[in-house]
Amino acid sequence: MTRPTRVVVVGDVITDVVAVLSGPLAAGTDTAAEITLGGGGQAANTAAWVAAQGVAVTLVGAVGGDDAGRDRVAELTRAGVDCAVERVPGVPTGTVIVLAADGERTMVTSRGANLRLSAEHVEKAVAAAPDAGHLHLSAYTLLDASSRDAGLRALAAARERGLTTSVDAASAAPLRREGAQTFLGWVRDVDLLLVNADEATVLAGGLDPAAQGRVLSATARRVVVKRGAAGAVWVEGRTATVSVVAARRVAVVDVTGAGDAFAAGLLTAWLGGATPTAALDRATELGALAVSSVGARPPA
Known part of the structure; x- marks a missing residue:
């Protein structure tokens, strides 16, 4: 397996305030929790996990002109991410x-x-990464009208430059709000579409994961359905053989960022020439590592 060329990741940079509750949330009173503050955002998390695999990665996003924005960019830079982040x-x-x-x-x-x-900004950032071979887009960028043009431009710029493309479907609730056909029109012909079980149901109906993947393969060349503790399914083409990998069994501390770690493992393995089964195996390995600690970024 070879090391892939640079990956460009486009999407959100966030400050995460994570409260791991000691028990059920008690409405109207106190609930004890372990609280941490740090970097988050689907795209930023994925970029950090890609960098942790030793793969060159550029993050394209936006932060405010505040201390939090400065801190988020600084920690990503320390993690080895090249930041094309506008303030x-x-x-x-x-x-x-x-x-x-x-x-x-x-x-x-x-x-x-x-x-x-x-x-x-997206156009300039993609043009400034001539060694890139792949662009990965967080669908949060598409699912809000204010940033949608940036997401659509990212996919178009990648295609114009011959990059392969992937999209993480991001979240079931905004997908439901926008509608399956609208969203699938935005991501038509991407090389890889990642969806979790809830997102797959919104986009393809209440079928089994392999059938959902086949439905979605009418839009994307490859589809991965993430099923949490039940593992993951890869479908390539509507009549292709389906690859299935079981999840790793670990003690779950915090699931924040697990899907982003999964995406990074999947992308770096697949872009490096791994088979679908091997790529899924690496993805589930990083997902298991992510849920074993608090926070969305790779453990120090």
Whole structure:
């Protein structure tokens, strides 16, 4: 297996406030929790995990002109990520409050400066990475009208330059709001589409994962359905053989960023020439590592 060329990741940069609850959330009173503050955002997390695999990666995004924005860029740079991140004066950096308990998480989100990511900035950033071979887009960029042009331009610029492309479907609720056909029209002909079980149901209906993958393969050349503790399914072509890999069995501490780690493992292995089964195996390995510690980024 060879080391892939540079990966360009486009999407959100966020400050995560993660509260790992000691028990069920007690409405109207106190609930004890372990609380940490650090970097988050689907695209930023994925970029950090890609860098941790020794692969060159550029993150394209936007932060505010505040201390949080400065800190988010600095920590990504220390992690080995090349940051093509524009700073937007007078706008706060995005923030997410994550409530984690019983292997699940609930997120309260303010996307902040991420909504100001511009198509022009994306165009310049992609052009400034001539050694890139792949572009990965977080669909959060597509799922908000304010940043949609930037997401669409990212995919178009990648195709114009001959890069392969992938999209992480991001979140079931905004997908449901926009509608399956609308979203699938935006991502038509991408080389790889990643969806979790809820997202797959929104986009392809209540079928089994392999059948969902086959439905979605009418839009994307390859589809990966992430099933959490049940593993993952890779479908390539509507009549192709389906690859299935079981999840790793680990003690779950915090699931924040697990899908982003999974995406990084999948991309770096696949782009390096791994088979679908080997790529899924690497993806589930990194996903298991992610859920074993608090926070969305690779452990120090």
